[in-house]
Amino acid sequence: MNNIDVLLSRLTWPSVLVRERAAVALADLMSQEGTVMEQTQNTIMKWIGQQNLESAAILGIIAFCRLADQHRDKLPEPGIINHELRKHSLLSFELLRFLYGDHALKPDWTQCHSGEPTNNFELPEFFEKFRTNFLPPIYSRWLKEVQDRTLLPMFRQWAFEWTQLVSLGYKPSAQVLDFGGRSPGLRMLVDFPLSEVYRSAYLRSLAWAVTKGRLPEETACYLAREACPIDLGLWRVQPASKPPWWPSPIPSLGTIDTVPAQLSTILSELWDKKHEVFKENALLAASGIIQCGANTYNLSIRAMFQAATGPIVGDPVQIMKSCDDAQGSYTGQDVYFAGVLNPIKTTDISLVSHDWSILPASVYVRPHVFPRWQYWRGYRGIQLPASFLASEKLSFRCETDSIRIFEGTTQIGTWQDWTDGVTEEFTNNLPHPHGWVLFVHSDLVDEFSRLSHSKLAWICEIKMFHREHEHEDFREFSTYQLHGTTNLVLPS
Known part of the structure; x- marks a missing residue:
């Protein structure tokens, strides 16, 4: 068995992480020059034709999709993969359209199923x-x-x-x-x-x-x-290193958990030094795990535009929920995360909590494909800037180092993530060992603050996960902090 056959066997390995690495390795071999490329492509196409299951054949096509994203000029001619493929499906058609656009041949859907069950068929x-x-x-x-x-x-x-x-x-x-x-x-x-x-x-x-x-x-x-x-666009984005400013508290030594108090101090200092730390950028959102000794914490930071009409402070729980509920959408490719953010009305995601008016500065944007091979990204989600921050339409595309956000042709922001010991195993009610940050240029938020007569502020949620014994489920506790808010009524 040669290296190509070994990698093809790994495409159907139980581990989703092994499958993903195998597909990347096969695409890398197909990007080589000469006989290595030709042999790899021919072997994969033969393997695709041997599959009895539609979803297995798709795994071979996925390797070609990876190749197309890196070296589109090395794809085989339109129709060759389609000719080898025996198990056509709606998804194989979607992927071939990604590879070849209008040159992809639409299957005869009547040949893509087994017909009608007999009248006496019973569900096994x-x-x-x-x-x-x-x-x-x-x-x-x-x-x-x-x-x-x-x-x-x-x-x-x-x-x-x-x-x-x-x-x-x-x-x-x-x-x-x-x-x-x-x-x-x-x-x-x-x-x-x-x-x-x-x-x-x-x-x-x-x-x-x-x-x-x-x-x-x-x-x-x-x-x-x-x-x-896998989402073919997100697949391009390589996880970066954890930011140096990401909180790293010291584990508690006694029976009292001192980590939340440490995090409160660290976040206060980060807010005060944000211009020094982030330079010309503004932190719009962040989410990530903090492992401290045997305890696990999850930190979420959401930037918001806040204005006050009186002395009664907004409810942090309500505010955080409003930020987490803010949803956006985009117009773009079906299996590749990229496109133009659809406009959002401020009234669609704004909140009035007591004497505060709150407007989240970012929104969750869901890719059209849940990235099972990068499940941590699917579960934690992706946030991008709210469309109303810019005077022109905001677009985004995936690059090797980040998701880059543009106003017109000018880059105005980035989304980056990192992993910290991701494996196939995870615990249901624990956060995944993963995190991400979203930045935009400060002048965008400064201008929106001026026009909306509001202040940019942060709400931070610290979730603590604890259990006394290994046979127990983890219990969850949350604390909230506000930074940069005001009770002054700003002039309009």
């Missing part, structure tokens, strides 16, 4: 019992929504497609789900062969709904993206 007990174990529950939620809207028996079709695929030699067994000896709440993000059976059956069911004329192709493609393991 195993399928129903474990469909939310081998796949995240979101797959079932999507199909239930399709079933409710179209009145098509989507779960029956999903089970039927699953049965057809299982008959190819995949033994239904839940034994792989029993890891044994795990602490409460500990999860592993892995994909087993049966996961791919469920996922491929999901894609086939969507294609069936399209051929029934009850589910628009565009909607079906949107739902098929759930099976894509």
Whole structure:
């Protein structure tokens, strides 16, 4: 077995992190000159053609997508991958459109599913019992929504497609789900062969709904993206190092937890020295883990525009929730995180809390693909500047070091993240060992503050996670701090 075959075997490894590294390595080999590139591309295309499952064949196409993002000129000619591919799907069509645009051939959707189940077909007990174990529950939620809207028996079709695929030699067994000896709440993000059976059956069911004329192709493609393991744009962004200013408190020595008090002091000093630390930039948002001895903390910083009409201070819990609830959207590619931020009205995300008016300075923007291979980014989320900060439309694109944000052609901000010991294992109610920061040029926030007669301020949330014994779930406690707020009524 040569190196290429080893990497291809790793594409279907249970570990999502191993799969991602294998795809990157295959793309790197395809970017080489001469026979290495040719041999690697031919071997991968042959491997794609040998796959019996739609979601497995997609993994080979993903490697070509990585190549296209780095070296588009080294892609094989349009139609070659399509010719080798035997298991077409809505998602393979989406990825081939990313690779070749209008040159991608649309499959015959009637050939992308198994037809109708017989009248006496019954849902297998195993399928129903474990469909939310081998796949995240979101797959079932999507199909239930399709079933409710179209009145098509989507779960029956999903089970039927699953049965057809299982008959190819995949033994239904839940034994792989029993890891044994795990602490409460500990999860592993892995994909087993049966996961791919469920996922491929999901894609086939969507294609069936399209051929029934009850589910628009565009909607079906949107739902098929759930099976894509990585956002192709975010994949380009390499995690950076943790910022040197990120708090590093000293572990508590006694029974009293002194870390929150230390963090309060560190954040106060950071606010006071922000111009010295951040130079010409303003920190709009940050979120990340702080590991201190045996205890885990999560710090969230949100910048907001604040104005007062009286002496009663706003409720920090309410303010933080308002900042976390602020959502944005973008217009851009379907499987590649890049595009133009859609306009947001200030009234859509503003809050009045007692005598304070609050306007979050940033919003969560969700990629169209949940990056299963980089799950920490999906769970913690991505924030970008609110569109009203700029006089022109804001756009963004992914580069190797960050997500870069532009006003017109001028770069005005960056989003960067870092990891700190990410593995396939994580605990349900603990934050992932990951963090990110969002900056914009200070002159944007200064100008908006002037025009809106408000002050830029921070709200900081420190979450503490604690348990007495290993067999217990973690308990969560939160404290809040405000920096830069005012109770003075500013002139309008």
